[in-house]
Amino acid sequence: MIFRSLQHRIVIVFVGLLLLVMALVLALVTHSNSRIVGAEIERELAAGAQVFSLLMEQNRRQLETAATVLAADFAFREAIATQDRPTIQSVIRNHGLRIGAQVMMVIHPDGHLIADTQNIAPANRAVPFPDLLSDAESAGRSYGYRQMQDGRMYQVVMVPILAPQRIAWVAMGFLVDDRWAQDLSGITGLAVSVIRRDQTGVTVLASSLEQSKRAVLPAAVAGVVGGMPGELPIGAEHYRTVYVPLGKDTSVALQRSVEQAKAPFQALQTVLWTIVLAGVIVFSFGSVMLARRIVRPVNVLAGAARRIEAGDYAEPVPRLMSDEIGQLAASFDHMRERVANREQKILKLAYEDNLTGLPNRTRFIEEFNSLPPESRGAVVVMNLDRFAPINSALGHPVGDRLLSEIGRRLSLFQSAAILVSRFWGDEFVFLLRAADREAAGGFAESLIADLRHPFTLDGHRLDVDASLGVALFPDDGRDAVTLHRRAELAMYTAKRQRSGVAFAAEAGDEPLPEQLSLIWEMREAMARGEFLLYYQPKLDLAGGHVTEVEALLRWQHPQRGLVLPDHFIPFAEQTGFIRELTPWVLEAAVAQVAHWRRIGIHLVPAVNLSALDILNPKLIDHLRRLVEQHGLAAKALCVEITESALMEDPELALTHLNELAKLGLKLAIDDYGVGRASLAYLQTLPVHELKIDGSFIRAVAETPKNAAIVKSTIMLCHALGLHVVGEGAETADDLAWLRANECDVAQGYGIAKPMPAEELPAWLTGFSVRRWKQA
């Protein structure tokens, strides 16, 4: 619509401007025309009147001269002098013919008529125009316009007949008729009418006007018919009129038709209107064409822009003329290509895992969100077992290549019903559309079966195992994040249970609202001092003394009672609350040990650091302050870090570990064996102690495979200069085995359960007594 209106705007502006200019021209022309016509009529009238006056004067002179010459004719005078009326009568007729006068009169100097061509009978009649006679007596001759007995108008010239004294006057009358008026009209360019005005009204005596106009002239002159001042309406026309007086009651009306004067201008205006009309039509047509030429490519571009807006980059922008818009279109097309390329790259980056080329987490979530609501299916999380040892033993490049190979193999499962994606590290996630528990379980089994075929990299044969967690939707959750988390938890469960596959429904998980309330409650608990530390002794097997205690966090929940860390630490880590919790634990542990020292008990506390903690520079600063504040001696404080915590960001973790080592802290690797770290890797860290996971130690004496691992680990550790702690020593056999196999320290229910701080001194006393008794 906007482009159509652009076209309209162009046309409207063009045609509007033309109309404006034309209207101005027309207005100007019309205005000046009427002014010119008015002035022209005035000028013509003035000039005509002047010409008329000159003609009259000239005419008068000619007539006077002619009359004078005639009156001087000897024979004429002789005839007059005879005083013989018939002779005189005939001579004036004859000489009247000669001069062209219609009326001739001979007048006695005393004023009576001697002869008259008009009326022969009455002799000695007084002259009909004594005024002319008296004029003639004083001036020698006279001239005037007089109406004769016949009712017609004559130019009358009166000259004396001299013999040589004046013996008579001769009056010659020249008819003032329509022809006369027409002749004058021809010369002056004006309508000429002789009008008589007296009591009886207005009479037209002669006129150059045609009969019809002449008939209405008296009424117009008399002012019977209204009209503009100075303009007489005659027939359909209007005549501007000036009057030239002729005699007493008579005058000549000189007239110019306003309409006739306007006619040429009317013609001009008609031509102008035609031009304006034709111009507007041509211009409209032209500007419509132009606007189309401009707007059409713009519309084409707009269409292309809309396609691109809708995400269709495939269709190229049409090539247009090589004008500015054409250039714009070309640029636009280049832009389209670049944007298309970039979008493809971005899509790839955004939705594809670089290493394996499988869809990534974002793509997974989008795919999940695009599922029809109320659809059923499963999310399967697969995590490799023992990937970290491979990674650290063979190096990251090999680890990456292994992941890439696994990805290639997994990609074979990619289908309309199954989305295979890699989230991070060695975690692959599958979206099974419309799969029930059975189908999902079957799929998980088939994956495990598939991975049993070993991989070969650079001649190394690599056996890969994986643990899988299955979450079903909508039973276990409705959104991708929840389902993934629950599947992941199930996967960890499977890993722990070494069961290969676990279902979220069995693995258990706090529902989300409870989790949220838990997080909120943790903050509250912190403020209310509901957290407290339990301590579990670590027994030096060689010396038989308890030298260290591991500080273990407990939550004295007002409703739920004592809550174990497994139930809230993961969420504290997820939410980052751990950053507040760990410093408190450290402070509390250091303060407790200082308290014991004052009552003569010398123990080194061990505090667990999570992955977030070890990567948190602020915590490192906090530990530094703690060491300085309490003047802690070297190895007076031990921190325990799980292998997996180190694996989040091995480089930063190493940097921080080095700083902690410099502070003189004792560093221990916790839960060794369940994670991914290899001894070769750990050996590169500034750690002093390795704590072998309880799953290896429990009933070690009865489990030759575990015994072999533990034995070799102890040997290796010692070779590497590391202390070895055996966790989860539950029985006296376990303890005896550890001691026999030169494990440095043991920890577990076999020695003591974690206990409140205040119980520890009594327990220590009891323990030394028991030991003494055994000894």
Added chain:
Amino acid sequence: MFSRAVCITALLLAGASTHAGDIEATATTVAGQPLADVAVVLEPVAGYPRGPMPTVTIAQRDRELIPYMTVVQVGTAIEFPNQDPFKHHLYSFSPPKNFEIKLYAGKPEKPIVFDKPGEVALGCNIHDWMEAYVLVVATPYFAKTDAHGRARIAHVPPGSYRLRWWHPRQKRELPARAIKIGAAPTRLTQALDVPPRIIKPKPPLDKDSY
């Protein structure tokens, strides 16, 4: 007009220089200016004695008729000698003497006899401005005023007369008045209503043209 037109005063005055029967006449305009070319005519009531008939001449000289005004007794012959080097065409349409002397040079063959009393206007057909007037009277007692407006009639026998004043341009004919002439000289004064002579335009003399 009549009331203010004429005022006649006749005075008999004794004068050493005048003889018995001499008439001294003075003509003036209404304004009192001396008026020339006024005919003073005395017509004896008793009848006309026949007087000598001198030949009178009205010459054409320098395209003028000279004199302008002439008074003659009935029967007088008037010579019209042409003294110009070109011809004239003398004419008169006046009833007392209607005549025409067609183009002539020098002296015409015979003079024109003015045999009827009355006023005769003379003109030239080829020179419109030329004019002259002849008053033909029955009586031998007449005179014409000079440039001073004076005229003298000598040796008028005493008796009863009719006195007439006449001028060619007079506006109206003054009525004749009875007058007694005695032994003593008579002085007459008359004012006449005469407009000044309008000299008709006369083209300059060009030897080639005229």
